[in-house]
């Protein structure tokens with residue numbers, strides 16, 4: 498198997514839902530099921546924070562969420578944890594700037610796995626591309642309460658800069674994205690939206706995911 502094609506990657510990034518147990522109002526299983534029913538196109542299991550699950554409980558929840566994804570044809574990405582990604586046979590991994598470079602991760606997990614890298618400026622973006630990232634997560638676009646160590650809010654400037662510089666790698670915007678503030682992220686050149694709280698914390702998760710899905714299909718509406 499070979500690396501994912503860029504156009505396939507762009508399609509997967511359209512509505513990229515991220516969560517772990519700490520982000521959920523309902524159970525993580527019900528949250529993910531509602532989100533997949535609503536039309537998310539990719540999922541990342543990100544179990545972070547003080548009350549994050551560990552050990553066997555982490556593996557068990559990860560396995561359940563992976564099954565929900567498999568049953569609905571959604572690819573399952575693990576945040577940061579190479580061992581967990583391997584143990585769950587995840588479809589890919591998303592890493593930050595302090596983690597191993599994509600090229601070493603690929604050696605460990607397999608050539609065909611999806612590797613996403615967080616990038617906060619052009620230098621980091623270029624490095625991640627050189628290392629073989631399949632996509633970049635660029636943020637925080639707006640203020641977020643879901644990441645303790647989030648960098649300064651950059652609006653859509655980094656995404657615009659990246660596109661102006663001719664970098665065509667698939668890009669997803671992240672950080673504080675809501676139904677109201679999402680359109681400029683797509684207009685700036687992002688291929689999709691990455692969202693935790695606006696979906697996981699929504700009153701009606703399925704309907705909210707459905708509206709986001711509509712928005713990324715018709716960004717100007």
Ligand code: 3NM
Nearest residue numbers: 636637641643644672673693694
């Ligand atoms: N990464 P919400 S911001 C996981 O800037 C994550 O790289 C970010 O959650 C980055 O949609 C963020 O609730 C949190 O704001 C996104």
